[in-house]
Amino acid sequence: MKLCSRDELNLRKTFECGQCFRWNPLASAGSYIGVAEGTVLIAEEKGGNIHISSPTDISSISKNALMHYFDLFQDYRRIEEEICLEADKRKDGFVRSAVKYCRGLRLLHQAPFETLISFIISANNNIPKIKISIEDLCVKFGDPVGEFSGETYHAFPSAERLAGRMTELEKVRAIGYRARAISEAAEKIANGRIDLAKIEQGKSSFEEAIKTLCALYGVGEKVANCVALFGLGHSEGFPVDTWIRKALKEQYGVEKKFEEFVKQSFQFHPGIAQQYMFFYLRETRKKG
DNA sequence: GGGCAGGTCTAAG
DNA sequence: CTTAGACCTGCC
Numbered sequence: 001m002k003l004c005s006r007d008e009l010n011l012r013k014t015f016e017c018g019q020c021f022r023w024n025p026l027a028s029a030g031s032y033i034g035v036a037e038g039t040v041l042i043a044e045e046k047g048g049n050i051h052i053s054s055p056t057d058i059s060s061i062s063k064n065a066l067m068h069y070f071d072l073f074q075d076y077r078r079i080e081e082e083i084c085l086e087a088d089k090r091k092d093g094f095v096r097s098a099v100k101y102c103r104g105l106r107l108l109h110q111a112p113f114e115t116l117i118s119f120i121i122s123a124n125n126n127i128p129k130i131k132i133s134i135e136d137l138c139v140k141f142g143d144p145v146g147e148f149s150g151e152t153y154h155a156f157p158s159a160e161r162l163a164g165r166m167t168e169l170e171k172v173r174a175i176g177y178r179a180r181a182i183s184e185a186a187e188k189i190a191n192g193r194i195d196l197a198k199i200e201q202g203k204s205s206f207e208e209a210i211k212t213l214c215a216l217y218g219v220g221e222k223v224a225n226c227v228a229l230f231g232l233g234h235s236e237g238f239p240v241d242t243w244i245r246k247a248l249k250e251q252y253g254v255e256k257k258f259e260e261f262v263k264q265s266f267q268f269h270p271g272i273a274q275q276y277m278f279f280y281l282r283e284t285r286k287k288g
Numbered sequence: 289g290g291g292c293a294g295g296t297c298t299a300a301g
Numbered sequence: 302c303t304t305a306g307a308c309c310t311g312c313c
Contacts, residue, residue, distance in 0.1 A: 130293090217297085218297085220295060240294095241296085
């Protein structure tokens with residue numbers, strides 16, 4: 001189905017900016033395949049538009065759901081302007097450059113549990129290895145949801161599926177010591193000790209969401225901010241990782257109390273601004 | 289083969 | 302409250 005104009009959504013930037021780990025490029029240029037909303041989906045550009053299809057039955061999935069998943073109900077032109085206006089006030093050319101570079105990048109609304117586990121895995125790790133672990137996790141614990149080009153695709157496993165499976169979790173490729181954090185999080189969610197739905201945007205404050213997430217073993221400030229932003233819809237999320245930390249130091253001379261500075265300086269769409277900076281940094285400074 | 293990777297935990301001042 | 306070390310493991 002036709003989703004939107006290609007001006008509104010850039011697939012490469014959206015899928016490769018580091019917010020998600022399960023969308024991969026297909027052989028046909030510019031197309032991506034991934035599992036989202038419980039289905040195998042293919043995203044491609046056709047005649048100036050973005051189309052979504054599926055090798056399986058896609059009838060259960062509404063255009064509305066996809067619009068929400070790709071954050072298409074938001075006006076990114078206006079968001080970009082507001083970020084730039086704020087940046088201009090402090091003569092911040094760096095953010096303006098990042099915004100310009102990232103046009104078409106959208107923040108996805110990803111499944112809360114998948115986001116939580118994915119970013120627990122991301123700690124002290126690198127992207128290729130994160131993807132290996134998540135893929136292996138899905139193959140070993142997730143339901144098969146479709147095939148394409150001779151390959152089977154799997155859904156992200158539920159908390160119930162992962163709870164109490166420590167021994168098997170330890171065998172997931174490249175997982176290492178993170179198995180314990182995944183196991184504990186899955187158990188707390190499966191038995192209702194923690195309810196991710198209750199800390200989504202609109203149902204709890206951002207601060208409450210961060211506090212709840214940080215109570216989980218293996219979840220610190222950075223991971224909590226990623227989960228709040230990418231999985232729970234909290235636009236205030238502003239993950240401070242090694243790249244952003246370096247930028248805050250180089251661009252603004254900030255070396256500590258990042259949270260304070262960020263709250264003061266990025267009042268408009270902090271999460272989107274952060275993702276723009278992150279992707280801009282990574283793309284322009286690959287390997288030094 | 290040592291070092292690094294979208295950090296977090298723990299122990300100690 | 303701040304800070305140093307350890308930490309699974311695939312890849313360079």
